[in-house]
Amino acid sequence: MKLMKKDIRPNTQVTTFFALESMQLKKAKSGNNYLVLGLHDKTGRINGYLWEEAVEMADTLKEKTIVKVRGVADTHNGSITLRVDRVRKAEKDEVDLGDFLEVVPGGLGLWHEKLLRIVETLDDIHCKRLINAFLEDEGFLELFITSPGGLSVHHNYVGGLLEHTVSSMEMVSAMAERHPALIDRDQVITGAFLHDIGKTREIYWEIGREYTTEGKLFGHILIGTMMFQEKIAAMKNFPVDLANRLCHMIASHHGTLEHGSPVKPSTPEAITLHMMEAYDARINHLYRHMGNADPEKDWSPYDRILETEIYQKKYTGKDVRPIAVAA
Numbered sequence: 409m410k411l412m413k414k415d416i417r418p419n420t421q422v423t424t425f426f427a428l429e430s431m432q433l434k435k436a437k438s439g440n441n442y443l444v445l446g447l448h449d450k451t452g453r454i455n456g457y458l459w460e461e462a463v464e465m466a467d468t469l470k471e472k473t474i475v476k477v478r479g480v481a482d483t484h485n486g487s488i489t490l491r492v493d494r495v496r497k498a499e500k501d502e503v504d505l506g507d508f509l510e511v512v513p514g515g516l517g518l519w520h521e522k523l524l525r526i527v528e529t530l531d532d533i534h535c536k537r538l539i540n541a542f543l544e545d546e547g548f549l550e551l552f553i554t555s556p557g558g559l560s561v562h563h564n565y566v567g568g569l570l571e572h573t574v575s576s577m578e579m580v581s582a583m584a585e586r587h588p589a590l591i592d593r594d595q596v597i598t599g600a601f602l603h604d605i606g607k608t609r610e611i612y613w614e615i616g617r618e619y620t621t622e623g624k625l626f627g628h629i630l631i632g633t634m635m636f637q638e639k640i641a642a643m644k645n646f647p648v649d650l651a652n653r654l655c656h657m658i659a660s661h662h663g664t665l666e667h668g669s670p671v672k673p674s675t676p677e678a679i680t681l682h683m684m685e686a687y688d689a690r691i692n693h694l695y696r697h698m699g700n701a702d703p704e705k706d707w708s709p710y711d712r713i714l715e716t717e718i719y720q721k722k723y724t725g726k727d728v729r730p731i732a733v734a735a
Contacts (some may be wrong), residue, residue: 410507414451416481416488423478427455427508427615433466445492446467447477450510450565452700456490465495472615474498474508508615514566514696516553519570526577527601534595534650539601539670541639542645548635551608558607559617561713562689562696570605572688576600579684580677595650596677603685606632627669634660657681692716 411424430446439515443461445456456477458465469475479492510518527543530536542548555574557563577600584593609631612624622631633655642653656678662669663682673679698720701708708718 410449410504412507413437413449414449415455416454416472416490418481418483418488420481421479422481422490423476423477425474425503425507426456428471428473428475429453429615430471431466431469433462445475445477445490445495447475447490449508450506454488454490454496455484456492458492458495460493469495469497474503474615475504504735510565512571512580516567518571519567519574520553522574523577526574526597528596529581532596532598534646535594535598537643538639538646538654539598540689541643542601542605548605548608549633552605555608555611556613556617557689557692558602559611559619562692562732564617566613568605570684572692573604574647575603575688576681576685578604579688580680581678582683583680591676591680595653596657596680598653599661599667599677600679600685602632602636602658603653603681604628604632605635606630609635610620628660629670649656652675661685679705690714 410424413426426445426447426449428445429448432444434444440459443458443462443466444460444560447454447456456479456493468652474497475495476498477492479491482489482491489584493510503535505710507733524543527536527539530539541730542552553570554566554567556565559569561571563572577597579589580596580600581593584591606628610619610626610628611721612620626634636655636658653675656671656675657673658720660669660671661682662680663686664672673682690713693711697711697714698708698718701718701720703720706719706721708720710717
């Protein structure tokens with residue numbers, strides 16, 4: 409059984425398998441070369457440091473492959489690292505890819521079914537026809553179902569994009585049902601489906617997660633608007649005003665120019681989508697941050713996205729003290 413990153417403890421001998429996401433050949437002050445290995449499995453990331461035959465191994469190993477490593481666990485700046493003495497490419501029959509790729513809770517099938525059910529509730533024929541045009545595109549659908557929702561900030565696992573999309577669709581639907589005179593339910597659900605479609609072409613994720621060249625050049629918002637326009641162009645008699653409203657939701661869903669949107673949300677549906685999808689992303693990030701924290705400690709580590717530590721001590725109801733009342 410593979411030793412997972414989360415179970416590695418300092419000052420222990422480690423022999424296990426990792427995905428080799430990156431490697432850098434560096435030179436120490438002594439003049440000796442060493443190799444920094446960026447390793448990960450589905451439970452976390454760890455850096456490995458190889459000093460013996462560093463140049464030779466840099467020529468032998470390939471990034472985005474699975475490797476077998478042997479070494480000793482150490483700590484550096486509070487993080488666990490590995491002093492690696494041996495590393496080689498793993499054979500296919502030695503590893504289970506499920507150890508390296510975390511999958512959305514509940515499985516892909518569950519979230520796909522949820523998606524299909526909510527699409528069936530749409531009344532607007534144009535909105536339903538547009539979504540089905542994407543879902544009938546087998547190449548798109550395979551990527552849409554399996555892609556992560558991001559590299560690190562939220563939903564960064566297989567099926568994360570699907571989960572985030574469906575959750576956003578469910579939340580905007582609830583808001584539209586509560587405010588039917590303000591929010592067009594079919595439009596806002598369709599916008600929620602579309603808002604992150606560009607991530608199917610922005611992110612490469614099979615072993616190491618990274619941005620594609622297209623993703624680096626354009627980002628998922630611009631890619632998404634291009635994908636939307638391509639699909640609309642192939643459809644007959646699609647209302648121009650509806651197309652503009654839906655494209656606006658893709659373009660504006662990050663809310664502000666400094667967060668990557670070229671325009672601010674300027675329709676009730678676009679504003680609703682921005683708030684609900686941001687809420688879902690932030691809650692998912694909080695959930696995962698708490699899951700990686702030490703449960704024995706009262707406070708989690710500081711998180712740069714949340715911009716705070718999280719008080720995680722569980723309430724027990726046993727700490728009963730009189731409350732001081734001001735005179």
